[in-house]
Amino acid sequence: MQDSDFERLLSVCRLRLGDGEKAQIKKDIDSIISYFSTIESVDTSKLEPSYHPIEIEERLREDRVEPFENPDALLKGTKTYRFYVVGPEI
Amino acid sequence: MRSASEPKKQRKEKVVYPKLLRELTKLNEELHFFTVINDNISEGAPFSVKDNLCVKGFESRAGSKILKGYLPQFNATPVERMIAKGFGFLGKTTMDEFGFGSFGVNTDIVARNPFDEKCVAGGSSSGAAVATAVMKNHIAIAESTGGSISNPASFCGVVGFTPTYGLISRYGLIDYANSLDKIGIMARESNQIRETFDIIKGKDGYDSTCVDKKLTALKKKKIVVIDQLTNGVSEEIKSTFQVLLARLENQGYAIEHVSFDFIDKAIPAYYIISMAEASTNLAKYDGYKYGMQYGDFTKKYNEFFTNARENFGTEAKRRIVLGTFVRGASVKDKYYTKALKVRTALTNKLSSLMKDAFILSPTMPITAPKIEEARKLSPLQTYAMDSLTIPPNLSGFPHVSFPYAYIKGMPVGAQLITSHFNDYALLDFVSEWEKSFEYQFKHNL
């Protein structure tokens, strides 16, 4: 993989690697991707993808309000300001 | 060690908690298998929970630094059901970060094998296996994506049961790969597993993929051995496995060797799918929600997120990068979609092999390696360790690993697989097995 492609990939997943880590992972990635490519040899021409390993029957939820018992507890430990959650600047 | 004549009445012994907690805490300092022990436990038969299952009010960080301090406000469904039945929550067990590992070394607290403390406990449900191997009357709720129940069960000499995908609700499970994650059980005896299974399985209004299905206990008269799988294991394990086959033949099973030429493609297909899903599951960890305050508020959002996400371990980062790559628009068909079709091919072929047979193999190609050796392996070498456990996991077939031999004192497990929803047949098999085979343990807290 080209270095520039690798950098772009890192930025897409919002990851930063230290120099040592980066060299290591970049090396691994190339061999792992070629390993992944070996699935090419399996004949899947007449097959559909299995998104789940078994057939999952559909289940729907009735449109009923069921409030969570303690919404405030969900935000404990999170930085808040007047009931809003504080997030990073855009 | 328990002698053959001693009646199996351990489960009826009442647990004396203060004593157990004392001994457990002490042993934990050596073997590092609990991240947190519930000191308030006072009654009920004890069960532990792998750290990727949420327990209300207890830190649940799935082996990762990035979830440090995360306190769930709800119980995972299986946990809820155990507590409702009167079992006592004992604590959270250690694991590879988010399930990414085969040895239990990809995390800050590395569990030790109770048979040899220099060796790994296996992964990713490391602590669960150790807990079961050291306590008499213990049930471990664990989880498997590519073999994370079978693997440590084999290395630590306990029974590890992974049910058919979808039987046990995943609500409250901190996701690794949603189409592959299955909650399962480790214990010393099959009746413990059976009882727990019946308590925690079944439809849940919070998990759309949890199915309610009538299960069967169809005993197959034939055992299929897939040569490509067994050929890759160590010589010692191969010979113990031959002994096992001979024994089963004596018990009346017909043994059939088959060739399955593309079964080795299960590994890359599995890793493509699991990494693709994992990379989306891990996107939510960005440093300002869920009580994790890693963010530097002087930075704008993209840099803020990137800074926070430095708190993943190396294997997690590797999988996020690879997972993001394989689902990228330009290569998606070649990797992600193709892997999903390979899953179909594998499932179809395995299904046909199991129409009137179980599939049996050694669980792992080796016994538990030394921790330093495990750390030296490259990613691909580590992934290859899963060659025997991945096929049933990828296809969602129920499977069970049970101890069948000891090599230089280290346990060896075998893995039995059956068709979807024939789960009880596996428990029946283990139930038979344990009547005539003595499991060995070094501790009996």
Add this chain to the structure above:
Amino acid sequence: MKIGLEVHVALPTKSKLFCGCSTASEEPNSSICPICLGVPGSKPMLNKAALEYSLDVANALGCVSKPRTSFVRKVYFYPDLPKSYQITQLQDAIGVEGYVALEKKKVRIRRIQLEEDPAKIIREDNYTLVDFNRSGLPLLEIVTEPDITSEDELREFLNELRSILYYLGVDIEKELKVDLNISVADARVEIKNVTGIRNLVDAARYEIKRQEELVSKKQKIVAETRSYNEKSLKTDASREKESDEEYGFIYEPDLTFYSIKEKKREEPIIASRIAGEISKKYGCSKKTLLELVQFDSKALELLEHAQGKWPIQSIINVIEVLKRYESIKISNEKFTELLEIAKGGHQITDQIIKNVTSGAHVKVTVSDVSAEEVDEEIKKMISANPKIMIEHEKNPKALNFIVGAVAKKLNASPRLVSERLGLVLKKGFKN
């Protein structure tokens, strides 16, 4: 010139798309739960009513659907997205290839998809404030082909779409949130997050002019994302997210496939179509009818009930009056009573409406009174009110008093009285 729209419609369900939190909330972060907060371990469960509404809309817009619909994860990083992916749709969307019929053309609908709303964010100087009440609300995204070619068509389309949605019980109170795509030349400019028809028309008008000016100066139009500033009435280059985001869609593995049932959906109510049919049949203005019924199902009901039995103009008049007095919610029978009163020449007043609806009004049987009796009474009334005759010479309306008084006394139709009065005066009755 090409204009295309991406319309975001909030579905009127009680609970959110994937969890039981209420869709109505007041204080920030009061209607939240592990699921809409995207907490580790949470999983979605699809809301049945949201699915039903979406299928109704797809049906009403003439869309084609596959036998099953499914969802995907769209991954991107932004403070308003709790899981850092949005559960939305891609290849198995609710419906594709539909249309909205305007007067002179069809605006094609490319696709309709069901998805969850991100959270609400407020930008501050050094941070963002996030309210997760909005996170997880069910949204229907309706994407058109760039078939709209003028401001008038834009307005017509928006009203037509809103009317169709109104008749499905969807989104009439809340404003439509729309992304506009406008290309005067080749480059497509996207204007994001414009709310309300007025702003949409204004934004379009500004942007078309801006692009046309660039073209006339032979300058290049940059394909970009802009935002509409309601205060300056201009579109500005957006300081929004990076373009070219790699979304890396995968199938949503916490959900499954949902069948789009063969159950026959009801014929959708397209108000403009009905107005068109009736106006053609009875020779009145379609525009007038449409104004009455485009967003008023009660008015449509009355119109459809009464058409053919009463003169169309009468029906229109009475409906207009009822709307003016905010009394449109009456039964077909009472509507008929009012039409009868109007036929008799009476003005429909607020009081008459009240009388009719409360049942206090006594039905007029005009046939009981003979012309001779009316004439008799008229002559009596004129004799008793000599001043009126004098006033009448200056002001013809003065005689209304006579008409009213006689009509009241005899319970006769004012029209009849007025007729007879005219004849009486003609014959030369003076006193």
